[in-house]
Amino acid sequence: MIRLVASDMDGTLLNPWGKISPLNVAAIRALRRKNIDFVVCTGRGFADASSPLKEAGISCDIICMNGAAVFDSSGKQLRKQPMSRNQIRRILDICRSFPVLYDFMTENGSYTTSDVKTFRKSFEDGIFLPMVSKEHSYETIARRFQFTTEEALLNSPFDIYKMSVVHENPEVLKHLRLFLEQEDALSVASSDSSNLELTHTGAQKGTALLEYAQNAGIHPREILAIGDSENDLSMLKLPLGYTVAMENASEAVKRKARLMTRSNHADGVAAAIEALILSEAAAAG
Known part of the structure; x- marks a missing residue:
């Protein structure tokens, strides 16, 4: 019996315009009526994840x-696993010879060390944050970022949770990844061909999901997880009740997940919930 559904956001729960469709909303509400929990597992920061949920009238962890x-x-922090300053310095040293851009996700919002002109061109060319290009204009994205220097960022008092390294050429990132993966206590994943997402090894979707479920008294076999990109693999490779790939998922995700649902254009989350939990066949199960 499934007691918890865990869903990625971009490319999964959200459609290409960054919205949660009425069918996905209805499926989540149906879960609640059956006392089945729903949790979002996303690469987004808290504020960016909360916004489409609030717009759709969904309240969840x-x-x-x-x-x-x-x-x-309610917005209360239950867990945190930031990166260390020494870890970030090593990453910057490794990346220094590559012409990459950075997105630093902190407890004080997002920062970049890029200049404004380069940042704008990268976003408008669909390289920086391509998954939200239909959801936001450059102006709305720029308001979410603070422009800073490496020195100011490293000397700041707030925690840095995640770094995204961005480049238009996947081959450059592939080469850079070989160096980054040799670093201790560093997790390297990706949500798009133009980025690498870097976190502490203790900060992966799968690790956090298992801890979250354990705290709620939920066994892994009572979890359904669904996603579309490489940063979802840490939860989709777990021995859960169901692991589901979106039709628009990367090939690596499709190979790892046990099942596949429709795309995020076509309410794939709702389709999976209906088929595996809400339907008469699932209930008879």
């Missing part, structure tokens, strides 16, 4: 920044 932090539905 959020595993965010690939598991680096967990918040309950």
Whole structure:
């Protein structure tokens, strides 16, 4: 019996315009009526994850920044696993010879060390944050970022939970990844061909989801997890009740997940919930 559904956001729960469809909303509400919990597992920060949920009238706990932090539905932080300053310095040293851009996700919002002109061009060319390009204009994205220097960021008092390294050429990122994966206590994943997402090894969706479920007294076999990109693999490779790939998922995700649902254009989350939990066949199960 499934007692918890864990869903990625971009490319999964959200449609290409960053919205939660009426059918997905209805499926989540149907879960609640059956006393089945729903949690979001996303690479987004808390504020960016909360916004589409609030717009859709959904209140749920959020595993965010690939598991680096967990918040309950009221916004109370339940878990955090930031990166160390020394770890970030080593990453910057490794990346220094590559012409990459950075997105630093912190407890004080998002920061970049890019100049404004380069940042704008990268976003408008669909390289920086391509998954939200239909959801936001450059102006709304720029308001979410603070422009800073490496020195100021490293000397700041707030925690840094996640770094995204961005480049238009996947081959550059592939080469860079070989160096980054040699670093101790560093998790390297990706949500798009133009980025690498870096967190502490203790900050992965799978790790955070298992801890979250354990705290709620839920066995892994009582979990359904669904996602579309590489940063979802840490939860989709777990021995859960069901692991589901979106039709629009990467090939690596499709190979790892046990089942596949429709795309995020076509209410794939709702389809999976209906088929595996809500339907008469699932109930008879």
